[in-house]
Amino acid sequence: MQRTAVQASPRVLAAVTGRWVPGAARSTDGVHPFRKSLAELRPGDAVVAGPRRVTMEDIEHFAEFTGDTFYAHLDEEAAKANPLFGGRVAHGYLVVSFAAGLFVQPDPGPVLANYGLENLRFLTPVRPGDELTVTLTCKQIIPREDAPHGEVRWDADVTNQAGQSVATYDVLTLVAKQWPPADRAGR
Amino acid sequence: MTVLRSYAGGSWITPADEGRPVLDAVTGEEVARVSSAGVDLAAALDHGRSAGGPALRELTFHQRAAQLKALGSVLREHRDELYALSARTGATLADAKFDVDGGIGVLLSYASRARRELPNDTVYVEGPTEPLGKGGTFAGQHILTPLRGVAVQINAFNFPVWGPLEKFAPAFIAGVPSLVKPATQTAYLTARLAELMIGSGLLPEGSLQLVCGSVGGMFEHLTEQDLVSFTGSAATARQLRANPAVVGRSVRFNAEADSLNCSILGPDAREGTPEFDLYVRQLVTEMTVKAGQKCTAIRRALVPAVLADEVTGAARERLAQVVVGSPAADGVGMGALASLEQREEVRRSVKALLSGARLVFGDPEHVDVAGASAERGAFISPLLLRADDAERPEPHEVEAFGPVATIIGYDGAAQVVELAARGRGSLAGSVVTSDAGFAREVVLGVAPWHGRLLVLDREDAAESTGHGSPASPARWSWASLPGTAGCWCWTARTRPSRPGTGHRCRYSSTAVPAGPAAARRWAACAASCTTCSARRCRPARGCSRR
Numbered sequence: 001m002q003r004t005a006v007q008a009s010p011r012v013l014a015a016v017t018g019r020w021v022p023g024a025a026r027s028t029d030g031v032h033p034f035r036k037s038l039a040e041l042r043p044g045d046a047v048v049a050g051p052r053r054v055t056m057e058d059i060e061h062f063a064e065f066t067g068d069t070f071y072a073h074l075d076e077e078a079a080k081a082n083p084l085f086g087g088r089v090a091h092g093y094l095v096v097s098f099a100a101g102l103f104v105q106p107d108p109g110p111v112l113a114n115y116g117l118e119n120l121r122f123l124t125p126v127r128p129g130d131e132l133t134v135t136l137t138c139k140q141i142i143p144r145e146d147a148p149h150g151e152v153r154w155d156a157d158v159t160n161q162a163g164q165s166v167a168t169y170d171v172l173t174l175v176a177k178q179w180p181p182a183d184r185a186g187r
Numbered sequence: 188m189t190v191l192r193s194y195a196g197g198s199w200i201t202p203a204d205e206g207r208p209v210l211d212a213v214t215g216e217e218v219a220r221v222s223s224a225g226v227d228l229a230a231a232l233d234h235g236r237s238a239g240g241p242a243l244r245e246l247t248f249h250q251r252a253a254q255l256k257a258l259g260s261v262l263r264e265h266r267d268e269l270y271a272l273s274a275r276t277g278a279t280l281a282d283a284k285f286d287v288d289g290g291i292g293v294l295l296s297y298a299s300r301a302r303r304e305l306p307n308d309t310v311y312v313e314g315p316t317e318p319l320g321k322g323g324t325f326a327g328q329h330i331l332t333p334l335r336g337v338a339v340q341i342n343a344f345n346f347p348v349w350g351p352l353e354k355f356a357p358a359f360i361a362g363v364p365s366l367v368k369p370a371t372q373t374a375y376l377t378a379r380l381a382e383l384m385i386g387s388g389l390l391p392e393g394s395l396q397l398v399c400g401s402v403g404g405m406f407e408h409l410t411e412q413d414l415v416s417f418t419g420s421a422a423t424a425r426q427l428r429a430n431p432a433v434v435g436r437s438v439r440f441n442a443e444a445d446s447l448n449c450s451i452l453g454p455d456a457r458e459g460t461p462e463f464d465l466y467v468r469q470l471v472t473e474m475t476v477k478a479g480q481k482c483t484a485i486r487r488a489l490v491p492a493v494l495a496d497e498v499t500g501a502a503r504e505r506l507a508q509v510v511v512g513s514p515a516a517d518g519v520g521m522g523a524l525a526s527l528e529q530r531e532e533v534r535r536s537v538k539a540l541l542s543g544a545r546l547v548f549g550d551p552e553h554v555d556v557a558g559a560s561a562e563r564g565a566f567i568s569p570l571l572l573r574a575d576d577a578e579r580p581e582p583h584e585v586e587a588f589g590p591v592a593t594i595i596g597y598d599g600a601a602q603v604v605e606l607a608a609r610g611r612g613s614l615a616g617s618v619v620t621s622d623a624g625f626a627r628e629v630v631l632g633v634a635p636w637h638g639r640l641l642v643l644d645r646e647d648a649a650e651s652t653g654h655g656s657p658a659s660p661a662r663w664s665w666a667s668l669p670g671t672a673g674c675w676c677w678t679a680r681t682r683p684s685r686p687g688t689g690h691r692c693r694y695s696s697t698a699v700p701a702g703p704a705a706a707r708r709w710a711a712c713a714a715s716c717t718t719c720s721a722r723r724c725r726p727a728r729g730c731s732r733r
Contacts, residue, residue: 004634007651008626008642015623016630016642 019140020044020155026137033138034105037179038150043138049102050133051161054090054126062094090126095167099134099158110179112149120169124160131161139170149176189219191378191399194385195231195366197238197392202226202400209372212277212523213513215563219375223400229408231366231396235337236412239364239393244333246391248305251360254389255298261387262291262380269348272376274514276347277523277565282477283514290349297356309362333362336412339405341427343418344370344525345480345588347377354416359394363414366396370419372526374399406430414439418482421445445586447610449487450654451603451629453620458497461645466490466619467501469643470592473655474569475509475521479590480529483615483639483655487582489603492596499573499594503548506569516558524565524589536587537570543579544572544593577602583609600625604632617641617654 006016010023020026026046033045063069071078072085079088096117105111126132135157143150154171190206192199203225208217243251262269266287273283305311311331319325338358342350347369355365369377381397384390398405409415409432417424417440424442427433433440450470456462473485490498512519524530537551549568556566569590574582582593583606597603607616607629616637618629621644630640641654 002635002637004637005639006630006634006642007639007647008630009644009646011646012623012626012642012644015627 014043018043020137022155026135032105033136034111035109035179037110038141038143038152038175038177041138041141041152041175043141046135046137047103047105048133048135051131052098052102052133053131054094054098054128056088056128058098059088059090059094059128062091062097066091066093068093085125087127090128090130092120092122092167095122095126095132095158096120096169098132099156099167102132102134103136103156110176111152112174112176114171114173115151116172118170118172120167122167124164124166126160126166130166132158132166133160134158136171143177148178148181149174151175189375191219191221191374193223193226193399194381194395194397195226195228196234196396200226206400207371209375210526211275211564212525213275213515213559213564215527215560218275219378221371221374221399223398223402226398226400228398228402228405231398232337232339232405232408232413234393235364235366235396236335237393239337239391239395240333240335240362242391243359243362243364243394244309246362247307247309248301248311248360248362249307251362252298252301252305255294255301255356255359258384258387258389259291259295259298261389262294262383265383266291269376269380272379273347274522276344276373276376276525277478277514279514279519279522282522285476286346286348290346290352293349293353294356297360301360305360334412334414336363336410336414338363338365339368339402339409339413339415340365341368341402341415341417341419342370342377343482344372344529345477345482347373348380350418351377351380355395359390364394364396366398368398368402371400372529407432409433409436409438411436411438414441416441416443418443443482443614445588446482446612446614447486447583447586448483448613448615448654449489449607449610449633450485450617450619451607451633452488452490452494452498453618453622453625453629454491454494455620455622455625457494458501460621461648462619462621462643463494463497463501465643465645465648467498467505469617469619469654470498470502471505471509471569472653474506474571474590474592476655478521478524478567479569479592480525480588481655485592485617485654486586487606487610488592488594489597489606490594492598495573495594495596499547499571502571502594506548506571509569510557511554511566511568512557513559513564519557521569521590523559524567527565529588530565530567533567533587533589533591536585536589537572537591539585540572540581540587540591540593543576543581544574547571547573547594549590577606580609583611600628600632604629607633608636610636612636613638615639615641615654617643619643621645 006013010021011025013021014024020043025044027044028046028048032047033041036045059073063073068091072082072089073091076088079085137155138152139155140153141150152173152175156169156171157165158167160166190202192201202222204222206220206222209219209221210216211218269287270280270283273286278286313329313331317327319327340351340354351367351369355367358365367381378397378399384395415438417427421444424444428440428442432438452466453462456466470485470488509520510518511521514522524533534551548571551567551570554561554566554568567589572593574593574595577595577597582595595606597606613636616633618626620626626642630642634640643651
């Protein structure tokens with residue numbers, strides 16, 4: 001195959017590649033993208049959810065519940081001495097969990113499963129009192145030839161009240177090609 | 188008169204004969220004489236293999252990168268001297284900066300990418316381990332190790348600084364010694380560059396050698412572990428590639444030759460749209476920067492047939508404002524070609540083009556020149572041609588390596604894709620449109636013939652680096668280095684000092700292509716920034732996710 005470097009605005013790159021590209025427009029048309037089957041879902045379909053305030057109680061609860069009692073979350077004195085944090089911070093996994101709690105649409109629907117998460121980076125520490133907002137954007141749709149569903153890769157960007165990204169990652173899901181499924185639709 | 192020396196086998200060698208004279212492109216005075224007589228080319232290759240290679244392989248990728256970075260700083264301090272020498276090649280100060288700063292930028296960019304993307308080790312482990320047996324006792328992994336030969340780099344006359352640096356840098360990072368052969372016409376500038384590089388004392392002995400003059404006799408000594416990166420004419424490339432040693436020993440050979448690059452205007456970009464203006468401005472820039480002596484310059488302007496008159500009129504208007512003359516004269520926008528021979532070559536090519544097109548701007552035989560003699564210096568007017576019949580073969584086949592472009596009309600996306608392909612493979616192409624659907628159709632249609640494609644519109648114009656000089660790595664992966672690093676030039680744009688830090692951060696401004704690994708790059712970027720406090724320096728544009 002020929003390898004070609006394409007340089008363009010995010011809007012045009014998205015059109016050329018058929019994928020949503022950071023910087024390209026998002027569509028938030030009021031329908032939660034988790035309510036859309038592959039027949040309706042388009043790259044760029046997005047949901048913005050939040051804010052949710054992270055409290056010291058949340059952090060302590062999460063530490064106790066999971067057993068992750070790393071000092072940076074619980075020991076103010078020791079956390080202060082940490083050159084990166086300078087004080088107590090929330091668990092990265094708490095941030096990711098809160099984000100899921102914000103963007104998920106809970107009812108039975110075309111999203112069948114969450115099968116993974118890739119490229120996770122924690123970029124800015126989250127401190128007690130910070131408010132988290134998550135933007136989840138459909139990035140890429142890969143229908144499976146031999147199955148009634150396909151893979152959808154979502155761009156997740158968790159930001160704090162200052163608009164800084166605190167965590168970024170790709171969420172991987174399996175989504176039905178049609179909803180309700182054809183065999184049930186007639187009943 | 189200066190007789191250029193070569194640096195081979197660990198010492199500077201003065202040629203054994205008088206050499207061939209090279210003339211100043213502006214005044215016609217002799218600048219230097221060039222000859223490789225007396226240079227033992229076989230011994231030079233051996234020296235690279237026995238001294239340069241082992242010394243480089245002792246270093247990790249990061250250590251090599253650190254040396255490149257230090258070298259870049261040394262070269263920066265000698266920029267004025269290099270600019271001054273560039274003027275003798277016909278380059279204006281802007282052209283000289285393009286070549287000199289661009290070359291140093293490439294060097295530094297390779298250094299920073301190596302630190303970010305390669306391990307602090309001597310072997311590059313590529314990709315994940317792959318299980319090959321069901322029981323888990325048998326697995327596979329790609330690894331990359333330095334070739335044990337020499338990277339022979341034969342360069343073109345048009346980028347005497349950037350050309351050698353963009354081949355030397357990846358070879359050095361890869362742990363392969365370089366032997367640089369500059370084009371005779373501008374060899375005095377590359378020779379000075381090499382003196383600065385070797386004189387810096389930063390490079391392990393044998394990792395850089397320079398041969399001014401012919402290297403024809405070297406080819407029979409090439410081995411399976413050597414590689415050749417050639418930039419120049421297609422005819423010379425064909426001849427070298429067919430050398431019995433190259434064929435018989437399967438010497439890696441990468442050629443970067445003639446390219447009939449096209450720039451395509453979208454049907455939406457009528458007169459009065461920002462895209463129309465961007466198109467015309469870019470066309471004139473590509474024609475006049477370095478007097479059109481760029482392997483990526485636009486040769487074919489493919490425009491909707493109904494817009495051809497408007498484009499011609501607007502381009503003529505802009506071209507009429509370009510002052511041709513000595514780089515030293517005031518207000519000069521275009522300098523000289525590299526040599527009088529080159530001017531004859533351009534005139535011959537234009538004559539051939541005129542069988543399939545007519546002149547709409549300029550006269551190949553006459554030009555008003557500021558501050559110099561039009562005859563003694565290698566000056567030529569910008570020449571815009573118009574092909575009334577898109578089917579004529581000449582504009583798609585003849586490359587005039589100077590300030591020359593041909594406007595060709597097309598009807599519909601399918602035809603423009605077909606016309607673009609008649610260039611039979613190009614380094615760079617551009618599509619100027621704000622219609623994303625047209626952009627997709629044309630990009631996917633012409634991509635198989637292109638190394639790089641720019642889609643220019645009102646949204647990306649301010650940040651875009653233009654048709655001829657990409658900012659992001661155009662075509663490479665570590666796996667292919669240094670073999671295929673050709674003229675895929677990319678510049679690292681530095682941006683002004685960040686408020687409060689007093690430093691310039693290169694990493695924050697190197698445009699990283701958007702993609703699924705954006706977050707990883709973002710973080711890697713922050714972690715590797717050594718030009719300013721890593722935590723304060725937040726890679727913004729380019730690395731950021733939005």
